Amino acid sequence: MSRVILFNKPHGVLSQFTDGQARATLSDYIDVPRVYAAGRLDRDSEGLLVLTNDGKLQAKIAHPKFKAAKTYLAQVEGTPERDALDALRLGVVLKDGKTRPAKVEKVPEPDWLWPRDPPVRVRKTVPDTWLRLSITEGRNRQVRRMCAAVGHPCLRLIRVSVGDWALDGIAPGAWRDA
Numbered sequence: 001m002s003r004v005i006l007f008n009k010p011h012g013v014l015s016q017f018t019d020g021q022a023r024a025t026l027s028d029y030i031d032v033p034r035v036y037a038a039g040r041l042d043r044d045s046e047g048l049l050v051l052t053n054d055g056k057l058q059a060k061i062a063h064p065k066f067k068a069a070k071t072y073l074a075q076v077e078g079t080p081e082r083d084a085l086d087a088l089r090l091g092v093v094l095k096d097g098k099t100r101p102a103k104v105e106k107v108p109e110p111d112w113l114w115p116r117d118p119p120v121r122v123r124k125t126v127p128d129t130w131l132r133l134s135i136t137e138g139r140n141r142q143v144r145r146m147c148a149a150v151g152h153p154c155l156r157l158i159r160v161s162v163g164d165w166a167l168d169g170i171a172p173g174a175w176r177d178a
Helices: 055-062 082-090 142-149
Strands: 004-009 046-052 070-077 103-107 128-135 154-162 175-177
Touching: 046 055, 070 142, 082 103, 082 142, 128 142, 142 154
Parallel strands: 046 154
Antiparallel strands: 004 046, 004 175, 070 128, 070 154, 103 128
16 A cells, blocks of 8 residues: 655754664654655755655656656745846756756745754844745755855755645654655
């Protein structure tokens, strides 16, 4: 029987079950045999990670050819102007090629957001802005690299949805069956 688990990955946790370097992994939070992450979130990112025991579903979620939308909230340094947002919407040239276009909009800081541990470094002289971005690829650290390429490095990155699955009320470190 196919099983899908939605996990709110905390900052600092690896998107794998083993490490060998004593860093926090999925096994510190999820004690379910034979489920695997469908895609990854880098250690510095937070939010929705989908796990499944269904290899075909895992490939459909993770492989770029299926174009599963992944939506993020990104706290970025500075205030992106129209040209930076348009560049993200058209696709950004990175070292590994041009990205697919992203859907992006400025949004207010979410009122449901949990505090991050450790806290985000805030500079009094540099404002920050929240963006909602949706991409259909999953390159290594892609959203972070895209934001940096348009002059607005990510301070905090939270994935809020993958396809039709959403984070909706799952506390950091908690999971539920989809």
